[in-house]
Amino acid sequence: MSNLSSLLVAVNLAMRQRDDARKALQAALAAQQAARAQLEQLNDYARETEARWGVRADADMKPEVMYHHIQFMGRLGHAAGLQTTVVGDHEGRVNMARQTLLQAELRLASLSKVVDKRRSDIELANARREQKQTDERASLRYRNSQQEH
Template sequence: MNPLQPLMALLAQSERERDEAWTQAQRAGEAQAAAAAQAEQLVNYRREYEQRWSAQFKTEGRIELVHCYRGFMERLTQAVEQQQRVAEQAAQRLQQARAALAEQELRVASVRKLIERRRQELRITADRIEQKETDEFGSRIAWAQPGSAFGPRLPNAA
């Protein structure tokens, strides 16, 4: 079994979670933009409506018409305020989604860093084992060679 397999599985899971957080952040951004655009449209409509009726009231201002205008403006103002609250909530959800995305990106980076450290540790361990084997092999050869300082002594033939 590969000693990095559990970490690779953790990395894959972290990346999936990060991708899901990215998707949620995208959706939250789109929802926030749509809510803000709708609020802006309502504000613009209210402004145009006020201008149009302000000109109308200069020429004639029947009381029934004024009451209708005021009632509609009240409801329109409530709609604008409601939509602005919706836009603010969407902005908060967007902030939360971006924070969650940043957290997931940090987690992925941390797991990658951990995997790299483990790979480096495995390389160092493998290098040490290889060096030890090379040293042992070299000392066996030196020991086995006749006439070496380490090798077996041959009787002097003198």
């Protein structure tokens, strides 16, 4: 029975680890979604800025204004590139969190199977012991009844 209680402690620990892994995955997914939203905002802003610039492209522009616009768009493109890297990093974290969750679920499932098997073995041993006791009592009753006759 001590072995079974040790296994039950291990199952409870595995459940907590699985729950923690699930929470970590949810957090990683939320962070990834936030990073993607930020990247989308940067890309939308770049498109809007280019659209506004395109409307004014036929206007007479000073070289300084064009230079600043080109510089700004370059910086905006650089920021979008950095954010793309951040999104990729988050994707890696999500994949690692998924793998950790999968391993935790597999460990919990295998421990649960061991516990089920152990319980089945204990129940079988108890049933056999009870059957043996019943057989012994029946045998004693039979012998006693034979001796009385």
